[in-house]
Amino acid sequence: MKEWKDKWVIILGGSSGLGLASAKKLASEGLNICIVHRDRKSYLPAFNEEVKKIESLGVKVKTFNQDALKEETRNGILQSFPKNSVKLLLHSIAKGSLKKMSGTLSEVLTAQDLEISIHAMAISWYEWTQALVQREIFIKNARNIAFTSEGSTRVWPGYGAVSVAKSVLEALMRNMALELAPQQIATNCIQAGTTVTASFMAIPGSIDLAEMAKKRNPFNRLTEAEDVANAVYLLCRPEANWINGTTIKVDGGESLS
């Protein structure tokens, strides 16, 4: 797409899963990619392979293996972006406590667990958005997208912190959609179906969960990261300028039943 030439996407949590798949899809359509991630040394060779693939699509790639939740990371990275250079800010940070709300004092979900999850999975999106807005880094008709999940409305034992954080994410989305529209920024969430990503596999019992999700899906398969990346791409197209303030489910219908 012509209007995307020399424009950037900033992906928070983009070294794997939904973030990385989105990076690839958007790069293949000509957008430059900036990935902020947090990975151990052992993962870097694999990640660098992915980066090379993205670069081979003919776009520029910057990566920062730094903590996206810190102000200094944000300030450091954003000073390299000129005004009117970013088409999309994509938030894909999954880092929530999996403690339960019942149990002994030492094992039960605390207020602090909640606050850390809310900050990582939701408020950090708002912080980055404000930082881009204040620096006028977004282009006209920019996009601001975050990934939510069915957990924002349905609940399971042990997912309290994630559920709460996703609720915050969607509430922030609605409010940013309203208040940032005058600056020509469209803000939305994508509710992805169950996808077998690294963060998903870290959940206890994830194999059973995946099996159930597959059975429940009317298409009888799981969501793939590429399905979700495709939706990010659609929301970036000019035909989506008027889609603002909504959560789009990209799950094949998994959440219907």
Place this chain on the structure above:
Amino acid sequence: MKEWKDKWVIILGGSSGLGLASAKKLASEGLNICIVHRDRKSYLPAFNEEVKKIESLGVKVKTFNQDALKEETRNGILQSFPKNSVKLLLHSIAKGSLKKMSGTLSEVLTAQDLEISIHAMAISWYEWTQALVQREIFIKNARNIAFTSEGSTRVWPGYGAVSVAKSVLEALMRNMALELAPQQIATNCIQAGTTVTASFMAIPGSIDLAEMAKKRNPFNRLTEAEDVANAVYLLCRPEANWINGTTIKVDGGESLS
């Protein structure tokens, strides 16, 4: 799009408003257009001009000035479609009673008013869908889309029948999304913002309504038929194959507040 060559879109209620705008957008991307409409003679010259514009995009156009709510219309039209020929069925029929639920017996909304509105605005979508499914007219990765409105969940005096019909539409969407997925049909609704169409202008007080909707919209303008047509197009693209069973708001954020 290559895979769309020689494929058809059937639009119920496609001679103006959201339906016609969608016809134009999809024709410009190479899809043949079949419009089923119900218009008076006086509108036909204007409509024929529109048809010529669509044809000039290099696609085939069929139009039927017949009652889309009748079985014989459906049977007659569909017998001209071979198997595997239709990419999209688009329902855009707006024909609901505007009577109130309070008042004297002679003026109050009746069960029959409700049933006629439900049939026209919702069940007719299901009837056409089933007719296409039974005749195997849908292609693989087909789309089935209908237009809903905020009225499905918010209520105003005099909009009871429309509100009920839109609820039926969305419930049918969810059920068809679930039950027709195995046939590779993705079913969704688009919730359009306030758009100044002929059917909208027929509503008493519509000028005031439009003024209020504009003020309420975070982008400070009304929804245009083209905004909605763009979303129909996005949902038809292959990247939307996994979007199934959801209502996508296309209103710039109007419904947020």
Place this chain on the structure above:
Amino acid sequence: MKEWKDKWVIILGGSSGLGLASAKKLASEGLNICIVHRDRKSYLPAFNEEVKKIESLGVKVKTFNQDALKEETRNGILQSFPKNSVKLLLHSIAKGSLKKMSGTLSEVLTAQDLEISIHAMAISWYEWTQALVQREIFIKNARNIAFTSEGSTRVWPGYGAVSVAKSVLEALMRNMALELAPQQIATNCIQAGTTVTASFMAIPGSIDLAEMAKKRNPFNRLTEAEDVANAVYLLCRPEANWINGTTIKVDGGESLS
């Protein structure tokens, strides 16, 4: 309750399940009971036993073994009610098609199946309400309540007609709540959890469904008809005058997950 003395409850579908349990609870609080039901001869001895129990609570009971969906039934029954005599109209009619949306033409859910289910399970409520309103039979601070289910938003194969009908029910509730408030009628729905009633047991696979619902319920038991009847009673109390236009879930939390 003093203000309920000599006042009536009309229960559509009150010979078993949620309707009958509500009849008993409200009778025990001093309201007269009118039950409109449709039962075979073989059930009548058991039903008559229940009627005697209700009468033994010191209230009047009328029963009509007639088709509540017919206008003549409605007219016949309502002519026996004077103005300002009915505190509550309770709709508890469960009669929906269980056909699927996919299959051969002869077995697939038809438009007519949908319309019959919508009329029985939803529009009949509106017809009775209007009949009471036109005849001024409701007292001040009357209640108008219907039973909905999770099926209004979640879907399963074979439940399309029920799902659609429950959506209509809730949309009618919202509109009646808005338009009938000036006549001091509060209209609400109660979303009951899975309850082992006669109509539930008629569903194929109901025993498995009940087992799953029990496991899913955070209290680890099914909903009982008395739980729901208790909520009907709470909504009738004067403290509930300001609850209007909402769906109250009475399921112990079953629908959360």
Place this chain on the structure above:
Amino acid sequence: MKEWKDKWVIILGGSSGLGLASAKKLASEGLNICIVHRDRKSYLPAFNEEVKKIESLGVKVKTFNQDALKEETRNGILQSFPKNSVKLLLHSIAKGSLKKMSGTLSEVLTAQDLEISIHAMAISWYEWTQALVQREIFIKNARNIAFTSEGSTRVWPGYGAVSVAKSVLEALMRNMALELAPQQIATNCIQAGTTVTASFMAIPGSIDLAEMAKKRNPFNRLTEAEDVANAVYLLCRPEANWINGTTIKVDGGESLS
């Protein structure tokens, strides 16, 4: 109610508005009242009058003019409660930032503003709940209730922090309803309509807001604190044991349109 004899209600934010009205209603039904509040000296004489009225109903009253958001307050107060002594924990703390999401760096809503609002208006509820659970202070069939508002789903400029905090409140409610049910605690939210309380009047433009809310209400009056207190009472009655995990609107239908 007999089973309430010698049992307590703890109200966080109970010196005025919805909290105080609830205190009065519940005291009139025989429950002892503990109010945690934060007021200036100038308000105390008026508050002490209210306390006397409550005591005159024949129940015990404890009040603590301390910061309910601090752990030491919580610990101090709860050590005076024996096991199995509290029927209801009622959260009525309204303390959210009213900053906008657009504007200059110095005036715009910050992450810290969000976090403070979320803690005060939502997470503090969870902290108190856990403190009562860990100390086994709740009785069997206890209630855990918080007040939410339409702002949890609808948005207005300047209400971002409140909107987010109310989303957290409702997500916490759903999760606590699920995870604390095995301990026989029913957790719900009440969504009150626009009520002219001290915190409401502190909002800029509140007089206009109240006027609009009155017009929009189908009963053509505002919500009163007593309407909401009545609903708190209904939820405490034994007939509400099975209502768990839901948000009950108590607004006369204001939020319908």
